[in-house]
Amino acid sequence: MASGRGRAALRQRILERDGYRCVYCGQHYPGDHLTLDHVEPRLRGGDWSEGNLVSACCDCNARKGSLPAWAFLADHPEERANFLRLARGVWPRLRRAVEQAACRKSNS
Numbered sequence: 001m002a003s004g005r006g007r008a009a010l011r012q013r014i015l016e017r018d019g020y021r022c023v024y025c026g027q028h029y030p031g032d033h034l035t036l037d038h039v040e041p042r043l044r045g046g047d048w049s050e051g052n053l054v055s056a057c058c059d060c061n062a063r064k065g066s067l068p069a070w071a072f073l074a075d076h077p078e079e080r081a082n083f084l085r086l087a088r089g090v091w092p093r094l095r096r097a098v099e100q101a102a103c104r105k106s107n108s
Contacts, residue, residue, distance in 0.1 A: 010036075010048070010050070010053075011036055012031075013050065014036055014050060014053050014054065014055055014089075015031050015034055015055050017050075017088075017089045018054060018055040018086060018087070018089070019086070020034065020055070021055065021086055022034065022055060022056050022057035022060050022082075023037075023054040023055060023056060023082060023083050023086040023087040024056055024057070024060035024063075024064065024073075024076075024079040024082055024083060025057060025059070025060050025079065025082065026082040026085075026086060027057060029057055033057060033058065034055045034056065034057060035055070035056050035057070035058055035061045036053050036054070036055065036056075037053065037054050037055070037056035037060075037061050037064065037069075038052055038053060039052050039053070039054060039068070039069040039087070039090055039091075039094045040052055040068050040069070040094060041066045041067070041068060043066050044066075044068060046068075049091075050089060051089065051090055051091035051094070052090070052091065052094065054069075054083075054087050054089075054090060060079070068097070069083065069094065069097075069098055070094075070097040070098045070100070070101035071101065073098050073101065073102065074101040074102055074104070074105040075105070077102075080098060080102055083098060084098065084099070
């Protein structure tokens with residue numbers, strides 16, 4: 001991952017792409033109240049690409065923790081609906097993982 005200006009520019013692109021909203025709770029926030037969240041956490045092989053990053057408020061990012069988004073969202077239907085509506089820049093395979101986890105949860 002780039003440092004300094006590269007990271008700041010990446011952060012700015014993600015916040016603008018996501019409309020300065022937390023993709024989990026759907027609330028608008030000033031930029032300094034949003035974090036970048038890895039849909040697929042780095043601890044689980046996720047990277048710093050724009051397709052794996054979303055804007056998240058501090059509370060939602062802390063609640064999600066190191067879980068992959070699909071694991072967190074399987075148990076949080078409102079946040080899942082927000083994610084699927086707002087996280088338009090996420091890789092299609094990660095969006096599918098969220099949708100598939102929700103289907104598995106509803107079928108169990």
